[in-house]
Amino acid sequence: MKLAVASGKGGTGKSMVAANLAFTLAWTDPVTLVDCDVEEPNLHLFFPAPATITDVTVPVPVVDETICDHCGRCGEFCQFGAITVLCDRVLFFPELCHSCGGCTYVCPKGAIHEHPRRIGTIATSLPRSNLKLITGMLDTGNPHAVPVIRAAKELAAADPIVICDTAPGTSCPVVEALDGCDACILVTESTPFGLHDLRLAVDVADRLGIPAGIIINRSDGKDAQTLNFCAGHDLDVLMTIPFDRDIAAIQGRGDLLCQHRPEWQKAFIALFTKCSALAGVHR
């Protein structure tokens, strides 16, 4: 089963939920945790362990200036403005390139081939028995998160239980992380910001046809609007985590709630059972 943890709004506690769920399940089952928040991955802070690092590369064009006659077709074709052809040379802007390969197809001289360009890394580690952590990390200054997310997920493709922690927001990095998941947990907080962004996240899950359930985090008891929204959209509230300075401190220093307060493990096992039901998987 592949499960995603998403949120719309940032800082609602996605990583906390993903880390504690994986920690708890790993007592009994092999679990793979994939950090798909490649712009700001944090799960490795909760599971420090030696990791194997591999590069993520994308193909980018290299022009053979000895063959190129500066006809300009590649620059005209590129929809992303990554190539500008001058009368005597070709300028290439790698950060704009989407690696579609179009320039290599349209070049009448066959003067363009592709070379790998590094845009990020994947770190794989085994921080606990039964637990594999795969962290995608975008190189700083690189705008293209999606290929790094894809590469991280591919490494977990054959694993039985996969939990993907996603970036906040609702745009392409979130879509890439959710794609192919059997269910998703949307973590929110009971504020107007939390609810506004929860609506958007529910919309994304709907468009992708992925069943979703809700976790209300840092609840101060004033959850009526969030609960009404969930009831109106037929969304189950899978778990409510109260606001508690002690929980915030555990999380803040990079520790696990379920390790320091083991009574929470039961709640995370129940959460997984509910997610399995959402995904239509019987356990």
Next chain:
Amino acid sequence: MIRLAVISGKGGTEKTMITAALAHLQAKSLVLADCDVDAANLELVLCPTLIRMEPFMGMKAAVIDPALCVQCGECTEHCRFAAVDFDKNGYHVNPLRCEGCAVCAYVCPATAISMQPRQTGEIRYSATERGPLVHARLVPGAGNSGLLVHAVKKLAQEENPDRDLFLIDGPPGTGCPLISTISGVDHVLIVTEPSVSGLHDLKRVVAVSRQFRPRIAVAINRFDLDTALAETITTWCRAGNIPVIGMIPFDAAVIASVRNGVPVTADGSSPAAQAIQILASNLERELENDTDTRN
């Protein structure tokens, strides 16, 4: 016009709350932009009056005409984004995956594929008590958030050249929308929090910001939840010549003000509001130091 972006790296450090409070306290004439286009929240505390709205057209998307398609599969084979699906209804393009590269249209031997404009969001131009606000809404799941950020910034600046300060509420992260937000700004204010995640993400967003050479300042929100980590962050910033210009305590008044849809500084007596007043006056000095060497 001085351009200032409030960013964070890590999400949920309350940069929107702080942006709204800074807007409330600013003496300068302002134009505001919400560049967190896929989860825009500034409007929830600034109560804008919508003046006009325009569609945002993202990259074109491929569309296959089933009447012309000869089902050869060249499009599927050449698409690097796995955006062309094949099922009982034939070949069709998944718009959520299509990046608009036009390779499929180029390789199609039957010229059955055309690139069609698509609306991936809308841009809103509004009035607030503190000045014009340009905000946007990305269609949930759509790409091109960096392009939309660019369009939001461009509109805000073009229509308000005489304003003193362009104040931007930025997105979390370090990728495409963040890069689009900070390119061309004079100052960034990074709002962080005293957690290992906050510090880790701060380091990354500083590394990205430095590539664009704005002046960088940091504010630590909820610093009293872990004063030791707040000190670690301050020490790290000092070592990198980054001024820490605000220390805001955890305060229930913050959530209460967000729920009431007003800036937390509207009632200036709470500890958070007082700390943000100090942040605002320190920021004022930072903005005036504009001619100093950039860090």
